């Protein structure tokens with residue numbers, strides 16, 4: 001972490017909102033991208049990204065500087081997206097298998113007419129299957145495949161041992177394979 | 185190499201963590217096993233799908249919107265809402281346990297008969313409140329997965 005960032009964080013701890021604005025501007029694209037990957041809904045991603053930064057501001061004292069600031073911020077984002085999903089399920093009174101994830105990925109696929117029909121259908125099936133995965137499996141796949149994080153980075157964000165990162169990714173892919181079997 | 189090993193190797197391969205010599209053994213297995221070949225196709229497909237998933241840019245005024253909300257009275261509550269909700273639920277439970285229990289005891293009668301059990305339950309609820317507060321800030325780990 002740069003000394004400039006350390007300094008910004010120190011200032012935020014003492015309530016300096018200008019310093020916090022600099023941190024938000026630095027990380028807003030990355031955090032928005034992560035939240036969008038987890039929720040795959042444009043409007044909700046915007047709202048939850050805002051919540052992430054508000055939570056980060058008030059909880060900054062829980063960042064102890066043991067890992068990079070962005071891994072801590074990612075963790076706040078993953079937890080905020082998870083909480084949002086729980087609220088969504090509660091509001092709609094749906095079971096865990098009926099997640100809010102879905103239509104947006106499709107809309108984006110439809111916006112690319114050059115894609116083969118098979119590719120579109122496969123994308124749709126994958127989107128549905130990802131929506132049916134337990135939260136922890138979807139989250140780790142998004143961190144790995146959408147965010148491109150390494151095992152070390154995922155381990156730090158989720159505060160898991162590296163061996164668990166490996167086994168959770170494996171189990172996530174196994175579940176996905178079961179869900180995708182009729183289409184593969 | 186059995187199917188379970190093959191699938192673990194495929195997962196590692198997807199993450200570029202498989203050694204060259206294991207790739208040879210894996211290829212042999214895939215040539216003869218339709219189920220593992222299907223696993224391989226799924227792993228590749230989700231990698232391609234998520235890897236190419238387009239993402240809209242963050243709203244340009246996000247920083248301003250966040251700063252504006254920091255000034256709102258409810259924003260601090262928002263940051264701690266999940267924790268507060270659990271604490272509130274526990275407090276309500278505590279009231280349900282202790283409130284009516286106090287009423288059950290006739291005025292003038294010794295409370296000793298009812299109170300040990302009530303106290304035990306109320307202490308349990310308090311412990312639970314404290315554990316909820318700790319849980320809010322703890323990493324979300326699955327014990328079953330930890331090797």
Ligand SMILES: [Zn+2]
Pocket residue numbers: 186187188190213217218219220221
């Ligand atoms: Zn096999």
